Amino acid sequence: MRASKGWKLPATLIAIVGIIWIFWAGLYQAKPEFRTTLISFSVLSDEKVSIRYAVQRNDASSAATCTLQARDIKKNIVGEIEDEITPGLAKFERITEVPTRSAAATAIVARCRVK
Numbered sequence: 026m027r028a029s030k031g032w033k034l035p036a037t038l039i040a041i042v043g044i045i046w047i048f049w050a051g052l053y054q055a056k057p058e059f060r061t062t063l064i065s066f067s068v069l070s071d072e073k074v075s076i077r078y079a080v081q082r083n084d085a086s087s088a089a090t091c092t093l094q095a096r097d098i099k100k101n102i103v104g105e106i107e108d109e110i111t112p113g114l115a116k117f118e119r120i121t122e123v124p125t126r127s128a129a130a131t132a133i134v135a136r137c138r139v140k
Contacts, residue, residue, distance in 0.1 A: 058083055058084070059081070059089070059091075059138070060082075061078055061136075063133060064078055066131065068129055068130075071127060072124060072126075073122055073123070073125060074122070074125055074129045075120060075121070075122050076120070076122075076123060076132045078121075079116070079117070079119075080110065080116070081115065081116045082137070083115070084139070085112060085115035088109070088111055088139070089138065090107050090108065090109055090110065090138060090140050092136050093106050093107075093121055093133070093135065094135050095125045095129035097127060097128065097129055103125045103128070103129050104123045104125030105123070
């Protein structure tokens with residue numbers, strides 16, 4: 026009878042630590058450093074794609090870089106640039122052209138990060 030009660034304390038401690046970790050992870054991931062939204066893209070030619078996207082960032086005082094990619098019909102990357110973002114606004118829209126080596130079918134904002 027005594028052995029069956031020995032699991033309650035470790036289980037309670039693991040449950041408390043697990044719940045605290047879940048809350049921390051949820052709050053930390055709920056507000057990422059960058060939020061990007063692809064508004065539109067336009068294939069201008071076989072060598073160029075225009076991307077219009079919006080960025081919302083938590084820290085407007087630091088410089089950042091966004092990686093923009095153009096992809097062909099088979100999802101191969103045919104163009105990629107690093108778009109430099111200067112300190113300033115926390116929320117803004119940009120239109121950037123991406124040079125490509127062949128015809129692109131789509132374009133994406135791959136990621137943004139602090140420089």
